[in-house]
Amino acid sequence: xxxxxxxxxxxxxxxxxxxxxxxxxxxxxxxxxxxxxxxxxxxxxxxxxxxxxxxxxxxxxxxxxxxxxxxxxxxxxxxxxxxxxxxxxxxxxxxxxxxxxxxxxxxxxxxxxxxxxxxxxxxxxxxxxxxxxxxxxxxxxxxxxxxxxxxxxxxxxxxxxxxxxxxxxxxxxxxxxxxxxxxxxxxxxxxxxxxxxxxxxxxxxxxxxxxxxxxxxxxxxxxxxxxxxxxxxxxxxxxxxxxxxxxxxxxxxxxxxxxxxxxxxxxxxxxxxxxxxxxxxxxxxxxxxxxxxxxxxxxxxxxxxxxxxxxxxxxxxxxxxxxxxxxxxxxxxxxxxxxxxxxxxxxxxxxxxxxxxxxxxxxxxxxxxxxxxxxxxxxxxxxxxxxxxxxxxxxxxxxxxxxxxxxxxxxxxxxxxxxxxxxxxxxxxxxxxxxxxxxxxxxxxxxxxxxxxxxxxxxxxxxxxxxxxxxx
Numbered sequence: 001x002x003x004x005x006x007x008x009x010x011x012x013x014x015x016x017x018x019x020x021x022x023x024x025x026x027x028x029x030x031x032x033x034x035x036x037x038x039x040x041x042x043x044x045x046x047x048x049x050x051x052x053x054x055x056x057x058x059x060x061x062x063x064x065x066x067x068x069x070x071x072x073x074x075x076x077x078x079x080x081x082x083x084x085x086x087x088x089x090x091x092x093x094x095x096x097x098x099x100x101x102x103x104x105x106x107x108x109x110x111x112x113x114x115x116x117x118x119x120x121x122x123x124x125x126x127x128x129x130x131x132x133x134x135x136x137x138x139x140x141x142x143x144x145x146x147x148x149x150x151x152x153x154x155x156x157x158x159x160x161x162x163x164x165x166x167x168x169x170x171x172x173x174x175x176x177x178x179x180x181x182x183x184x185x186x187x188x189x190x191x192x193x194x195x196x197x198x199x200x201x202x203x204x205x206x207x208x209x210x211x212x213x214x215x216x217x218x219x220x221x222x223x224x225x226x227x228x229x230x231x232x233x234x235x236x237x238x239x240x241x242x243x244x245x246x247x248x249x250x251x252x253x254x255x256x257x258x259x260x261x262x263x264x265x266x267x268x269x270x271x272x273x274x275x276x277x278x279x280x281x282x283x284x285x286x287x288x289x290x291x292x293x294x295x296x297x298x299x300x301x302x303x304x305x306x307x308x309x310x311x312x313x314x315x316x317x318x319x320x321x322x323x324x325x326x327x328x329x330x331x332x333x334x335x336x337x338x339x340x341x342x343x344x345x346x347x348x349x350x351x352x353x354x355x356x357x358x359x360x361x362x363x364x365x366x367x368x369x370x371x372x373x374x375x376x377x378x379x380x381x382x383x384x385x386x387x388x389x390x391x392x393x394x395x396x397x398x399x400x401x402x403x404x405x406x407x408x409x410x411x412x413x414x415x416x417x418x419x420x421x422x423x424x425x426x427x428x429x430x431x432x433x434x435x436x437x438x439x440x441x442x443x444x445x446x447x448x449x450x451x452x453x454x455x456x457x458x459x460x461x462x463x464x465x466x467x468x469x470x471x472x
Contacts, residue, residue, distance in 0.1 A: 029196055031416055036189035038445065039182055041395065044388045046179040047186075051388070053163035054231075055381035058366045058374045060156040068153050071132040071142040077109045078136030084113070084288045084306075090138035091115035091131040100308060101128055103288065104151070104321070106135040107303035116146060127157070150323060150367060173240050174437065180235035181242065181438035187221065187228040194218040210397035217390035220383055227380045234364040236435070237357055245434045255353035260331040260345040264315045284309055285336025291316045294334045294341050301328065309336050315343075323367035329358065 065072065084105050092100070098120035106113045113135050116128040123129050123145055130146040130153070133139070147157040165172030197218075204215035236242040250256050288306060295304060295318035307317040315335050320328035329347035334340070347355070362368040366377050416424070432439020 028416060028420065029193070032189045032192050036186060036193060039186050039189070040391050043179065043182040043186065044391060046175055047183060048385065048388050049166070050163065050176060050179045051381045051384040053159065055378050055385075057156070057159045057163050058377040058381065060159045061366060061374050062371070064153055064156050067155055068144065071144060072112060073110050074112055074134045074136065074141075076136070081106065081135040082138055084292055087113045087133045087135055087138055088115050088288060090140060091133050094140040095120075095129065095131050095143060097121065098123075098129065102308075103306045104303060105292065105306075112141055114146075114151065149321065150365070151321075170240070176235065177239035177242060178437045178441070180232045180239060181435045182441075184229045184232035185438065187225045187232070190218065190221045191225045194222045210394055213390050213394045213397060217387055217394055220390070221387050224380065224383050224387065228384065230360075231364060231380070234360040237360065241436045242434060250353055250357075253353065255351040257354040257357070258345060258350060260317055260319070260333050261343040262310075262314045262317050262333050264309070264313055264335050264337070264342065286339040290339040291318060291334045291336075294318075294339055295332050298330075298332050298341055298344055300330055300332060303328070320347075323362045324370050325368055327358065327362070327368075
């Protein structure tokens with residue numbers, strides 16, 4: 001007769017594992033989840049428009065080179081370029097309308113010179129008419145409307161304005177500021193939610209249905225978070241309301257972007273020789289070629305822009321306009337009567353915040369690192385479009401098969417300890433002041449949520465964040 005061997009310790013039934021001890025910030029998770037959910041649902045359409053138009057804008061740099069190749073390049077590279085004054089004279093002969101507001105000599109051997117005319121009938125007052133001149137033959141190869149310091153031509157200008165204000169003017173700019181104000185909140189909240197989940201629940205492989213959608217949405221969003229926060233921060237620097245607060249802060253800290261002094265040397269020579277140049281209204285005094293030579297002597301290499309004097313008391317301003325790395329942003333002022341440099345401003349001497357603002361804007365717009373920068377922005381925009389799509393799909397899958405999903409239950413804020421909730425509300429109030437298109441909609445959402453919650457309570461249908469519906 002044999003007896004069964006005793007059960008080993010490893011084979012013995014194990015007691016169920018104790019649930020993980022809640023962390024210090026665990027009460028915040030339902031609140032972050034509710035905010036992330038509602039912000040995603042209502043702000044995502046604005047973010048989707050910004051992402052699509054941003055994708056188009058990043059692609060427009062290369063499209064512009066192809067579409068306007070005839071105006072931007074010369075058919076044959078000559079041995080020696082003509083004086084800038086002769087090139088401007090040829091542009092004025094072909095286009096005598098308006099006045100010359102700036103000249104950009106050909107920055108490369110196969111590029112054309114741009115002569116910008118302001119006050120031209122039929123051209124947006126905020127834009128200029130750029131006349132493209134072959135620097136070797138003075139042939140005018142065309143004229144196109146141009147916008148901004150980066151010299152955007154019609155295609156990029158249209159896409160830029162669509163991205164910035166939906167072609168609705170100042171009112172339309174509120175859409176982009178609204179999207180930028182909420183983008184970092186959504187990205188940051190999603191990052192907190194993703195990393196607060198257990199590693200096993202963050203897996204994408206081997207899953208299906210809503211869990212797989214959540215995995216794709218969360219994993220992609222986590223990788224994008226830093227880029228999205230950067231786009232939000234840099235986009236807000238030149239927005240309407242938040243941008244004004246940023247500018248006030250920079251002024252108070254003495255960190256504004258300096259400008260070269262355009263005042264002429266004055267004295268008995270001021271205003272003399274106004275007709276000495278050959279470029280007409282573009283070349284008062286010593287003329288464009290002498291002014292450009294003086295700027296070159298100060299180390300200003302291509303690409304540069306020459307701005308003629310506004311009147312007899314001001315000087316020429318020659319400034320570098322390269323926005324790609326390394327940036328060239330030096331500027332000099334040249335007395336139109338004597339051709340002497342009266343002021344020099346080096347980009348190296350700009351305040352720290354002025355430099356960071358310049359670099360941030362140029363990185364945001366795809367200028368800083370050229371094609372690599374533009375490809376990275378396109379990838380970021382495309383990934384954001386996918387994240388938004390997965391977010392809406394996840395909302396649909398949260399429903400009951402044929403309708404959009406149930407909302408996240410109310411009452412999450414009641415679970416947050418006062419020592420966390422009070423400082424949090426104070427931070428939100430400060431942020432709401434500096435970012436009004438974040439603060440005002442958030443306050444409206446909270447007010448509506450409280451009212452709806454009270455109505456649901458009176459009808460006996462209130463749901464709470466610690467109930468079954470709060471699980472994600």
